[in-house]
Amino acid sequence: MDMRWGPKYETGIAVIDKDHRILFDLFEQTQQCVDDGEESFVLGSVIASLLDYVRLHFHREEILLDRCGYSALGAHQQLHVELKAAVELIAQRFKDHPERVGVREIRNFLWVWLSEHILGEDMPYVGVCMPRTDIHEEIAKITLADVLNEGKKRMCCDWPSLRVLVVDDNANFQRLFKTLLLAFGVKDLRLAGSAAEGFRKLAHGPVDVVICDWLMDDMNGLDFMKTIRESGDETPILILSGFGDEAFRNKACNSGANAVLEKPISANSFLQAVSGILPEAPPVEI
């Protein structure tokens, strides 16, 4: 069974295809985490992010179908409700007892849903919705913050103009951050697998935000951050860590961090954490 994205899944509606590709990408990442024997907080972060992105995609798609007057909207919405509930259940079960959730169960469910729903349920609306490019543009502007945070203006950074450096020595986390930041619209994204590489990427020019893992092999996040601060660089820094208690937060913030995000993350918690340490930006038009 070929579980990769292919032309047969393309609807031809760019915003929908972009969403579907991101869902496929997150699905592939669950596979990769399993194959790599990752710890539960890595796979948990991917599943939670997938769930957030499912919520965004369904919301976008339902507005598209509604505005285009698609006659089977009600039935399609109902399928979305059921699928969303099933993904929520898996995410919650995994969060509570990761050891009790069979990896094959997650994989099979997600695959059946992704492939069957796109091919069987999404494709039929293409004929009706394809010509309405005005609505395609409208739904492309809907963000995760609109769906999950009631569109708080504070969450609406100007993501496409943001220069972001991510330093994390875990390849699967790096891939997840890349997927999410590109999905948010970031164009200048620099990925580093170590502190040394992070310094090299910073030498290419300043960034607007640094996202850095706490525990890394060559130099940990604390020393990386201290070195940045000692150079007089006040760029906002978000630290990622498996520890999120008060004492750890204080230690990180006293060392120069602007905020700490505890793992496992989700797309929404990541979005909120990054947005929260950025200076107020003029809100983008929604």
Ligand SMILES: [Fe+2]
């Ligand atoms: Fe759908």
Ligand SMILES: [Fe+2]
């Ligand atoms: Fe869809």
